[in-house]
Amino acid sequence: MKKILSKIIKKYWFAILMQIIFIGLNIYFLTYPPKIIGNIVDLLYNVEENRNAIMMQIWYLLGICVVLLAVRMPWRWLTGYTPRSIERDLKDKLFEQFMRIKMTSLQNIKNGELMSYFVKDISEIRQFIYRLLSYGTRFVFTVIIATYAMMSGVNVKLTLVTLCPIIVTIFLIIKIKEYVESSFRKSQKYFTELSEYVQESTDAIRTTKAYTGEMNQLKEFIRKNRKLREANNAVDVHSTLLSTCLNICFGLCYGISLLYGSKLVLEGTITTGDFVAFNGYIGLFVGPVTWLPGIISRYKRAKLSYQRLDNVFSLEREKINVKTEDKEDDFKGNIEIKDLSFNYPENIEMVLNHINLKINKGETLGIIGTIGSGKTTLMNLLLRLYPVPNGKIQIDGKDINDIPLLTLRKHICYITQDNFLFSTSLKENIKLFKEGIEDEQIKESTKNAMIYDDIEKMQNGIETIIGERGVDLSGGQKQRVVISRAFLNKSKVVIFDDTFSALDNRTEQMVLNNVKKLVKDKTCIIISNRISDIRDADQIIVLDGGNIIESGTHESLLKEQGRYYNFYKEQTAKSQMALN
Ligand SMILES: Nc1ncnc2c1ncn2[C@@H]1O[C@H](COP(=O)(O)OP(=O)(O)O)[C@@H](O)[C@H]1O
Ligand SMILES: [Mg+2]
Incomplete structure (x- = not known):
C-alpha cells in the first residue's frame, strides 16, 4: 500500500508543488490588506495633506485584491484535481487487487466490507489528502508568514502575548481529539456493520419474504441503526467541544490584543495604524486554527482506512505473468x-x-x-x-x-x-x-x-x-x-x-x-x-x-x-x- 500510494502521489508531484506555491503566494498577499488598512488609518490623521497618499493606498489595496483573485483560481482548481486523481488511481489499483487476490484470501472478505473499501475508505484517504494539501499547507504558511508580519511589522512582545492562547488551545485540541478519535472508530465499526446488514438483507429478500421475516429483519436494522446514530452523536459532542474551545481561544486573543495593544498605542510604541493592522493579522489565524482539529480527525480516519486498505493490498495475489503466458x-x-x-x-x-x-x-x-x-x-x-x-x-x-x-x-x-x-x-x-x-x-x-x-x-x-x-x-x-x-x-x-x-x-x-x-x-x-x-x-x-x-x-x-x-x-x- 505504501509503495502504491507513494507511486501515485509521485505521479502528481507537479500539481502538488504548484498547489503549495499558489497557497504560499495567497497567504503572503493576504498579509497586505491589514497593513494597507493600518497605513490608511495612520494617514487619516491629516486627510488634507495625505489625500494623494491615501488614494495611492486604496489603489494598492485594489491591486492586491486582483492579484489574490488571480492566485486563488488555479489554487482552487488544483485543490479538487489532485485528491480526485489520487482517489481514482487508488480505486483502479484496489479493483485490480481484488481481481488478482487468491481465492483463499478472498473468501474471508464479505460483500459489504468490499463496498466500504471502495466507497468509504478510499474517500477517507482522498479527504485527508484534500485537507492536508489545502488546509494543512495554509495553516503552516499562515503561522509562518502572519507571525513574521506581526513581529516585524508591529511588535514582537505584543505578538507573543496575543498568540499565547493559540498555543494553549493547540495543546487542548490534541487532548480532545483523542476522544473524537475513539468515538469515530466506534462509529465506523457500526457503519460497516450496517452496510453489511443492508447488503445481506437485500440479497436475502426472497427468503425473508417467504419466511415472513420482514419484521425481524427490520427490528435488527433499527437496533443497528440506533447504535450508529449514538456513535455519531458522540462524535458530534466531542467535535462541538473542540469548536467551543476555539471560540474561547480567539475571544482571548482579541481581548489581550485590545488591552495590551491600546496600552502600547498610548505609550507611543506603536501607531494606531499598526494596532488596526495587528487585529487584522489575528483574523488571518482564525481560519487555519479552526481547521486544525478537522485535519487531525481526518488524519485519524484516514489512518484507520489506510490500515484496512493496507490489509487488502498485502493479501497474496495469484501469480500471473502475462509475458510468458502468451507463448505457444x-x-x-x-x-x-x-x-x-x-x-x-x-x-x-x-x-x-x-x-x-x-x-x-x-x-x-x-x-x-x-x-x-x-x-x-x-x-x-x-x-x-x-x-x-x-x-x-x-x-x-x-x-x-x-x-x-x-x-x-x-x-x-x-x-x-x-x-x-x-x-x-x-x-x-x-x-x-x-x-x-x-x-x-x-x-x-x-x-x-x-x-x-x-x-x-x-x-x-x-x-x-x-x-x-x-x-x-x-x-x-x-x-x-x-x-x-x-x-x-x-x-x-x-x-x-x-x-x-x-x-x-x-x-x-x-x-x-x-x-x-x-x-x-x-x-x-x-x-x-x-x-x-x-x-x-x-x-x-x-x-x-x-x-x-x-x-x-x-x-x-x-x-x-x-x-x-x-x-x-x-x-x-x-x-x-x-x-x-
Ligand atoms: N470455499 C470454501 N471454503 C470452505 N469450505 C468449503 C468451500 N467450498 C466448499 N466447502 C466445503 O467443502 C465440502 C465440499 O464442497 P463442494 O466441493 O462444493 O461439494 P459438491 O460440489 O460435491 O456439492 C463441503 O463440505 C463444503 O462445505
Ligand atoms: Mg458442487
Whole structure:
C-alpha cells in the first residue's frame, strides 16, 4: 500500500508543488490588506495633506485584491484535481487487487466490507489528502508568514502575548481529539456493520419474504441503526467541544490584543495604524486554527482506512505473468491426479481424500455424488483456484503448478454450478470476456445449448439485458445460457458442474447430444446427480465425503451393485412412477 500510494502521489508531484506555491503566494498577499488598512488609518490623521497618499493606498489595496483573485483560481482548481486523481488511481489499483487476490484470501472478505473499501475508505484517504494539501499547507504558511508580519511589522512582545492562547488551545485540541478519535472508530465499526446488514438483507429478500421475516429483519436494522446514530452523536459532542474551545481561544486573543495593544498605542510604541493592522493579522489565524482539529480527525480516519486498505493490498495475489503466458504451448488435456488430498483453510475435516484419477484426451469422465462430497472442490483445484499440493495433479505429464495460470485457465472451460449471469446483455454473458466473436457463432452456440428459441421470443433477442436491471430468467434458462458458453470455447478441457439439473429430460438429452459432438476430441468432465447425464462416459466415479468409493463404466458399476447401482435404481423407479 505504501509503495502504491507513494507511486501515485509521485505521479502528481507537479500539481502538488504548484498547489503549495499558489497557497504560499495567497497567504503572503493576504498579509497586505491589514497593513494597507493600518497605513490608511495612520494617514487619516491629516486627510488634507495625505489625500494623494491615501488614494495611492486604496489603489494598492485594489491591486492586491486582483492579484489574490488571480492566485486563488488555479489554487482552487488544483485543490479538487489532485485528491480526485489520487482517489481514482487508488480505486483502479484496489479493483485490480481484488481481481488478482487468491481465492483463499478472498473468501474471508464479505460483500459489504468490499463496498466500504471502495466507497468509504478510499474517500477517507482522498479527504485527508484534500485537507492536508489545502488546509494543512495554509495553516503552516499562515503561522509562518502572519507571525513574521506581526513581529516585524508591529511588535514582537505584543505578538507573543496575543498568540499565547493559540498555543494553549493547540495543546487542548490534541487532548480532545483523542476522544473524537475513539468515538469515530466506534462509529465506523457500526457503519460497516450496517452496510453489511443492508447488503445481506437485500440479497436475502426472497427468503425473508417467504419466511415472513420482514419484521425481524427490520427490528435488527433499527437496533443497528440506533447504535450508529449514538456513535455519531458522540462524535458530534466531542467535535462541538473542540469548536467551543476555539471560540474561547480567539475571544482571548482579541481581548489581550485590545488591552495590551491600546496600552502600547498610548505609550507611543506603536501607531494606531499598526494596532488596526495587528487585529487584522489575528483574523488571518482564525481560519487555519479552526481547521486544525478537522485535519487531525481526518488524519485519524484516514489512518484507520489506510490500515484496512493496507490489509487488502498485502493479501497474496495469484501469480500471473502475462509475458510468458502468451507463448505457444502444448496443452493437450491429459489429466492425472495422484493421491490428492485437500482441505479449505478453515475447515477441520478433509474435503478430498487420496484421490487417484486418470483422464485421457478425448475421454469423458462422469462424477456423481451427494451434495458436499467434494465434486466442485476437485474442479476448483483443476483450475488452481485454490493451492494444489506439488505433484498431485499433472496435465500432459507436467505438474499443474508449473503450468502458467493463464494458459491453464485458457484451456479449461469450466461451466460453473452457480449459473452466475452479469447484469449486461445475453450476448455479453455468452461471449464472456472473449473478443472477436461473431453474432453467427453466438447464435450457433445458443442453438446447441437449446436456448435459441427462448431468446428469439424475447423482444430484444440476444441484446436483452438481464439481471437486476433487466429480464429475470428461470433457473433452466440461466443454465442453458451458461452452457452455451461451452460451445463458443476452443478449450481442450470442458467441465460441466451440475449444469443440467434444471433442464427437463427432453432438453437435457438434446443438449447432451450436442455436448458429445463438442467434446469428441476434448477431455470432458460431467458432474451430475442424474445417471442419464453420465451413463455414456468412458469412466465414472462415485464421490462420497471426499473419497472415490466406486469407479468404472456404467455397466461395470451396475454389476458391482453398490452406491451407483442404488442411485440408478432410485432414479429408474422415479421415472417409472412419473410415466405411470
Ligand atoms: N470455499 C470454501 N471454503 C470452505 N469450505 C468449503 C468451500 N467450498 C466448499 N466447502 C466445503 O467443502 C465440502 C465440499 O464442497 P463442494 O466441493 O462444493 O461439494 P459438491 O460440489 O460435491 O456439492 C463441503 O463440505 C463444503 O462445505
Ligand atoms: Mg458442487
